[in-house]
Amino acid sequence: MTTASPMPIAQLRDVSKIFDPDGAALVALNHVSLDIAPARLTAVMGPSGSGKSTLMHVLAGLDRPSSGTVHIGEREITALREDELTALRRRRIGFVFQAFNLVPTLTVRENILLPFELDDRKPNAEERAWITSIIKRLGLDARLKHRPGEISGGQQQRTAIARALATRPDILFADEPTGNLDGRSGREVMAIMSEAVRELGQSIVLVTHDPIVAAYADRVVFIADGTPVSELNDSISAEVIAQTMLDLDAQAEAAEDAAAGVAQYDSETAPYSSSVAQYAVGTRRRR
Numbered sequence: 489m490t491t492a493s494p495m496p497i498a499q500l501r502d503v504s505k506i507f508d509p510d511g512a513a514l515v516a517l518n519h520v521s522l523d524i525a526p527a528r529l530t531a532v533m534g535p536s537g538s539g540k541s542t543l544m545h546v547l548a549g550l551d552r553p554s555s556g557t558v559h560i561g562e563r564e565i566t567a568l569r570e571d572e573l574t575a576l577r578r579r580r581i582g583f584v585f586q587a588f589n590l591v592p593t594l595t596v597r598e599n600i601l602l603p604f605e606l607d608d609r610k611p612n613a614e615e616r617a618w619i620t621s622i623i624k625r626l627g628l629d630a631r632l633k634h635r636p637g638e639i640s641g642g643q644q645q646r647t648a649i650a651r652a653l654a655t656r657p658d659i660l661f662a663d664e665p666t667g668n669l670d671g672r673s674g675r676e677v678m679a680i681m682s683e684a685v686r687e688l689g690q691s692i693v694l695v696t697h698d699p700i701v702a703a704y705a706d707r708v709v710f711i712a713d714g715t716p717v718s719e720l721n722d723s724i725s726a727e728v729i730a731q732t733m734l735d736l737d738a739q740a741e742a743a744e745d746a747a748a749g750v751a752q753y754d755s756e757t758a759p760y761s762s763s764v765a766q767y768a769v770g771t772r773r774r775r
């Protein structure tokens with residue numbers, strides 16, 4: 489393990505994102521500065537609506553910030569033209585969405601190879617060997633000719649992860665990758681992600697509501713109201729994560745109560761709460 493802090497693989501500098509639906513400015517990200525270390529699993533947590541997905545989209549170059557700069561490695565992606573950004577995203581960035589976003593008419597293999605198709609090229613020998621190895625590792629060998637509708641949710645999510653890893657991206661972003669999965673499939677996905685970090689030096693940033701999932705991370709960044717408010721590092725227990733989230737949720741609720749007439753959203757609270765109830769007692773420490 490190195491002691492010097494390596495150059496960040498992704499970096500936000502004073503990033504704000506303001507949405508302007510019907511002229512009512514909504515600050516989704518509020519002057520965020522954040523460094524993401526390479527070869528680490530970073531989890532992002534926060535109350536519903538706190539800006540987690542916006543943060544991921546801005547980091548991955550899927551959406552542009554209103555102000556501030558975003559770097560992936562040494563490239564300032566906020567300075568790139570749209571076509572340059574698209575090319576960089578295809579080659580250097582992987583993204584796994586909660587809704588797996590597989591193409592239903594393509595087979596598992598075709599879905600995994602889609603990034604190459606979109607980049608208008610064929611994987612070379614080395615890339616083919618890599619793809620074969622991730623397919624094996626993810627246990628998808630026997631499912632390559634199936635279509636997404638013919639495989640389980642866990643297998644669909646593993647296909648989405650294989651697709652995101654296929655181009656060996658510098659960094660992989662995953663927005664609630666275990667959100668639609670049962671506990672066992674979720675653990676399977678997390679085991680694969682941690683393995684990619686430990687054994688292959690993959691850099692991963694993931695959003696999750698589940699303290700058990702976040703406990704796999706090397707670092708957990710908590711955001712509230714569009715800005716990082718605290719973080720945990722190393723030997724992070726699900727119990728401490730759950731408590732931090734409960735505190736943030738309580739603060740968010742209090743703020744909402746104070747702001748009369750603000751619409752409630754909160755579709756995500758239910759699974760999160762049950763996850764805490766299920767896991768907050770008797771959770772184990774990882775690593």
Ligand SMILES: Nc1ncnc2c1ncn2[C@@H]1O[C@H](COP(=O)(O)OP(=O)(O)O)[C@@H](O)[C@H]1O
Nearest residue numbers: 507509514516535536537538539540541542543
């Ligand atoms: N495309 C959009 N247009 C308008 N408002 C948006 C858009 N995307 C997100 N928001 C708003 O920005 C805030 C942060 O959203 P989001 O990043 O999705 O939060 P989270 O992922 O933490 O639940 C929310 O208030 C949300 O309603």
Ligand SMILES: [Mg+2]
Nearest residue numbers: 540541542663
């Ligand atoms: Mg979200």
